[in-house]
Amino acid sequence: xxxxxxxxxxxxxxxxxxxxxxxxxxxxxxxxxxxxxxxxxxxxxxxxxxxxxxxxxxxxxxxxxxxxxxxxxxxxxxxxxxxxxxxxxxxxxxxxxxxxxxxxxxxxxxxxxxxxxxxxxxxxxxxxxxxxxxxxxxxxxxxxxxxxxxxxxxxxxxxxxxxxxxxxxxxxxxxxxxxxxxxxxxxxxxxxxxxxxxxxxxxxxxxxxxxxxxxxxxxxxxxxxxxxxxxxxxxxxxxxxxxxxxxxxxxxxxxxxxxxxxxxxxxxxxxxxxxxxxxxxxxxxxxxxxxxxxxxxxxxxxxxxxxxxxxxxxxxxxxxxxxxxxxxxxxxxx
Amino acid sequence: xxxxxxxxxxxxxxxxxxxxxxxxxxxxxxxxxxxxxxxxxxxxxxxxxxxxxxxxxxxxxxxxxxxxxxxxxxxxxxxxxxxxxxxxxxxxxxxxxxxxxxxxxxxxxxxxxxxxxxxxxxxxxxxxxxxxxxxxxxxxxxxxxxxxxxxxxxxxxxxxxxxxxxxxxxxxxxxxxxxxxxxxxxxxxxxxxxxxxxxxxxxxxxxxxxxxxxxxxxxxxxxxxxxxxxxxxxxxxxxxxxxxxxxxxxxxxxxxxxxxxxxxxxxxxxxxxxxxxxxxxxxxxxxxxxxxxxxxxxxxxxxxxxxxxxxxxxxxxxxxxxxxxxxxxxxxxx
Numbered sequence: 001x002x003x004x005x006x007x008x009x010x011x012x013x014x015x016x017x018x019x020x021x022x023x024x025x026x027x028x029x030x031x032x033x034x035x036x037x038x039x040x041x042x043x044x045x046x047x048x049x050x051x052x053x054x055x056x057x058x059x060x061x062x063x064x065x066x067x068x069x070x071x072x073x074x075x076x077x078x079x080x081x082x083x084x085x086x087x088x089x090x091x092x093x094x095x096x097x098x099x100x101x102x103x104x105x106x107x108x109x110x111x112x113x114x115x116x117x118x119x120x121x122x123x124x125x126x127x128x129x130x131x132x133x134x135x136x137x138x139x140x141x142x143x144x145x146x147x148x149x150x151x152x153x154x155x156x157x158x159x160x161x162x163x164x165x166x167x168x169x170x171x172x173x174x175x176x177x178x179x180x181x182x183x184x185x186x187x188x189x190x191x192x193x194x195x196x197x198x199x200x201x202x203x204x205x206x207x208x209x210x211x212x213x214x215x216x217x218x219x220x221x222x223x224x225x226x227x228x229x230x231x232x233x234x235x236x237x238x239x240x241x242x243x244x245x246x247x248x249x250x251x252x253x254x255x256x257x258x259x260x261x262x263x264x265x266x267x268x269x270x271x272x273x274x275x276x277x278x279x280x281x282x283x284x285x286x287x288x289x290x291x292x293x294x295x296x297x298x299x300x301x302x303x304x305x306x307x308x309x310x311x312x313x314x315x316x317x318x319x320x321x322x323x324x325x326x327x328x329x330x331x332x333x334x
Numbered sequence: 335x336x337x338x339x340x341x342x343x344x345x346x347x348x349x350x351x352x353x354x355x356x357x358x359x360x361x362x363x364x365x366x367x368x369x370x371x372x373x374x375x376x377x378x379x380x381x382x383x384x385x386x387x388x389x390x391x392x393x394x395x396x397x398x399x400x401x402x403x404x405x406x407x408x409x410x411x412x413x414x415x416x417x418x419x420x421x422x423x424x425x426x427x428x429x430x431x432x433x434x435x436x437x438x439x440x441x442x443x444x445x446x447x448x449x450x451x452x453x454x455x456x457x458x459x460x461x462x463x464x465x466x467x468x469x470x471x472x473x474x475x476x477x478x479x480x481x482x483x484x485x486x487x488x489x490x491x492x493x494x495x496x497x498x499x500x501x502x503x504x505x506x507x508x509x510x511x512x513x514x515x516x517x518x519x520x521x522x523x524x525x526x527x528x529x530x531x532x533x534x535x536x537x538x539x540x541x542x543x544x545x546x547x548x549x550x551x552x553x554x555x556x557x558x559x560x561x562x563x564x565x566x567x568x569x570x571x572x573x574x575x576x577x578x579x580x581x582x583x584x585x586x587x588x589x590x591x592x593x594x595x596x597x598x599x600x601x602x603x604x605x606x607x608x609x610x611x612x613x614x615x616x617x618x619x620x621x622x623x624x625x626x627x628x629x630x631x632x633x634x635x636x637x638x639x640x641x642x643x644x645x646x647x648x649x650x651x652x653x654x655x656x657x658x659x660x661x662x663x664x665x666x667x668x
Contacts, residue, residue: 134578147515147523181481181566189481189563213570217578229523230567232515233560236547237568241575241611244468244551248607249583259603266586266600269593273582277575 005035005317006096007310008087012041012065014102015300021102022049024306028314029056035314038096041065041083062086068299072106076114084108088115091292098293098313100284102301108294109144109287116290119160119329125289126157127228127296128164129235132242132277136219139165140179143235143285146228151194154178154225155202158195160288160325161223162205167324168316169222173206177221179230180210191227204332239279246274284309286316291326293317338370339651340430341644342421345375346399348436349634352376355436356383358640362648363390369648372430375399375417396420402633406440410448418442422449425626432627432647434618436635442628443478443621450624453494453663459623460491461562461630462498463569466576466611470553473499474513477569477619480562485528488512488559489536492529494622494659495557496539501658502650505556507540513560513568514544525561538666573613580608618643620650625660627651 007028011021018041025037036056039046043061050057064082066075079085084103090096092115101108109125118125127144130137141161142149149157158176165174176199180192192210199207211220213234226234249270253263275281283305287294293316297309316322341362345355352375359371370390373380377395384391398416400409413419418437424430426449435442443459452459461478464471475495476483483491492510499508510533514526526544533541545554547568560568583604587597609615617639621628627650631643650656 134582179567181563213567213572214574214577216571217574226567229515230564233513233547233564234567234571237550237572238547238575240548240551241572242579243548245576245579245608245611248468248611249604252603252607253600255603259600262596262600262603266593266596269586269589269596270583273586274579277579277582 005098005314006038007035007313008038008040008060008090008096008099009310010041010083010087010099010101010103011039011046012062012083012103014297014306015068016302018042018045018049020301020303020306022046023303024310025057026050026054027303028307028310029054032311032314035310038087038090040087040090060086060090066104066107068104070104070107072104072110075104075107076110079107085111085115088112088294091294092116097317098295100295100297100306100309100313102297102299102306102309105144105296108296112287112290112292112294116292116294118289119291119325121329122156122160122289124153124156125287126160127285128161128288129285130282131216131235131238132279132282133217134273134276135217136222137169138216138219138221138224140216140224140226140231140235141288142226142228143231144228144287149191149227151191151198154191154195154227155198156289158199158205158207158223158225159202161225163325163328164286164288164321165222166328167321168319171222174222175208175220176205176223176225177208177211177215179224179226179234180212182210182212195225242277242279246278249274280305281308284312286312290322292322339368339432339648340370340372341647342372342374342394342424342430342433343644344417344421344433344435344437345373345380346396346417346437348631348640349402350636352379352383354635354637354640356380357637358644359391360384360388361637362641362644363388366645366648369644372421372424374421374424394420394424400438400441402438404438404441406438406444409438409441410444413441419445419449422446422628425628426450431651432629434629434631434640434643434647436631436633436640436643439478439630442630446621446624446626446628450626450628452623453625453659455663456490456494456623458487458490459621460494461619462495462622463619464616465550465569465572466613466616467551468607468610469551470556471503472550472553472555472558474550474558474560474565474569475622476560476562477565478562478621483525483561485525485532488525488529488561489532490623492533492539492541492557492559493536495559497659497662498620498622498655499556500662501655502653503556508556509542509554510539510557510559511542511545511549511555513558513564514546516544516546529559576611576613580612583608614639615642618646620646624656626656
């Protein structure tokens with residue numbers, strides 16, 4: 001039991017609802033014997049979906065649900081008995097090591113902040129994700145749709161991102177960059193330029209300067225920082241292109257009888273490589289800044305995608321990401 | 335001579351310099367007998383590159399060059415004899431119908447504004463581009479790296495974009511959308527939300543609401559408006575993904591002897607479709623808002639890419655885009 005990773009799953013979350021969450025949880029628990037799960041939601045809904053009791057899955061009743069379009073502040077005030085709030089409380093109380101939800105992002109951020117609290121010196125959580133790429137592992141934050149990010153927030157995001165990548169990928173001095181519209185010093189908004197000054201002056205960070213959108217895929221930086229509006233739009237644009245190209249390939253192999261035959265032979269080659277950049281296989285973004293592991297799944301995730309988010313939460317627990325970030329922030333006395 | 339399209343080419347522009355500009359101009363003029371060109375730059379450089387005189391190409395001497403890293407305001411003040419300024423002057427004087435440059439974007443915008451002037455009621459030029467896509471023709475603006483775009487500017491961009499698409503694609507009521515981080519009314523920055531109100535209230539526009547990054551490729555809107563920082567990063571991120579995927583495919587067909595054989599047969603199928611979304615083949619962005627056609631090529635364009643920008647300028651001249659926009663703005667009394 002010592003190494004068990006205990007995941008609190010907001011099982012009522014996501015566009016597909018409890019069915020997907022339960023199926024994904026079963027799959028994740030079955031594929032990894034060190035994972036156990038607390039399925040949080042309405043017992044009357046979850047029990048039939050779970051079927052036979054599982055030795056490493058327990059249902060925790062939560063009568064309410066935060067809806068996707070609910071204003072976060074209202075959810076925070078009125079939905080204390082929701083599956084989302086109860087799942088976060090389980091992390092807070094130490095009964096779970098991580099919370100995974102496919103629910104309302106704004107509510108998850110606001111509740112996470114209220115229930116789990118922040119790292120010392122960090123003012124707001126950022127959403128961070130590994131960008132699907134062929135050559136490199138590049139994390140981008142913030143993807144959380146924060147629209148009024150100050151230079152100080154960008155600095156804090158850079159610091160957290162660097163510490164997270166150091167914890168997960170074991171890199172001693174991750175390359176940290178700011179996303180901008182050019183590499184010249186004079187470009188970008190005032191916040192970005194101010195943040196660049198603070199980052200360049202910070203000895204705890206390996207700040208390498210500005211990068212542009214295409215650099216995300218070229219092993220230029222390990223951590224790329226931007227405001228949440230820009231990050232969210234860049235991420236979704238990139239995902240849109242990737243899905244469109246996969247469709248192109250699909251079509252190419254269905255045009256003629258000849259191309260269909262070719263497809264049968266050639267597609268396994270292509271698919272193996274395309275998997276690496278398929279956004280549907282890279283589901284799960286971390287809410288960085290909270291005292292605990294919280295992973296957000298896409299609202300429209302299917303069971304395979306939701307399982308990817310569960311795996312990611314388990315990996316962060318195993319790598320002791322929050323403990324390592326806390327320790328390092330203490331050392332740096334931020 | 336009546337239907338001749340006269341292009342003023344800033345032949346000293348771009349990372350590759352005059353060689354690429356001259357080769358592309360020759361190709362564009364040779365492939366389309368209605369195009370003639372004024373090659374603007376140092377005669378001593380251009381004459382040898384052009385070689386035999388061409389009946390539809392004339393060199394216009396301009397002794398100076400705007401460098402890529404030159405501050406735009408300084409270029410405007412000090413480089414009145416530059417190839418960029420002279421090319422724009424040729425449009426202003428009516429000796430040319432359009433200007434094409436691969437030079438310093440900021441300088442081109444500032445000089446364009448000063449030399450050609452703006453449409454009535456439009457405060458700043460926006461850079462607009464057709465996003466490479468399979469299913470649709472979606473124009474995005476601003477891509478010009480303007481970072482302090484007000485709601486009023488976003489409104490003006492939407493109006494110009496709609497009029498341009500009406501002029502080029504012949505759509506009576508192009509679908510206009512704002513790029514945002516979600517489709518809900520409450521999301522996004524204050525400027526975006528204010529612009530949404532003005533757009534919804536404008537009867538001259540077919541405003542359809544907010545779209546997200548992935549919608550750019552799904553035939554949801556004909557014109558998508560955003561500030562230049564967001565647009566620039568979204569465009570470059572999308573291009574980065576597209577190039578990465580093409581590389582994946584390249585690699586897939588080179589892994590083994592078997593896959594190389596397959597590649598010989600399968601690649602023509604794929605390439606035909608991939609060409610549609612290859613960013614290198616979609617070079618050329620229009621500076622919208624100026625009284626005249628000005629097309630900006632990627633700085634690193636090769637001759638084929640630069641020729642694409644020349645073709646685009648010729649198409650805008652042929653479709654009489656500035657005349658149509660002016661007439662419509664007059665009607666609307668903006």
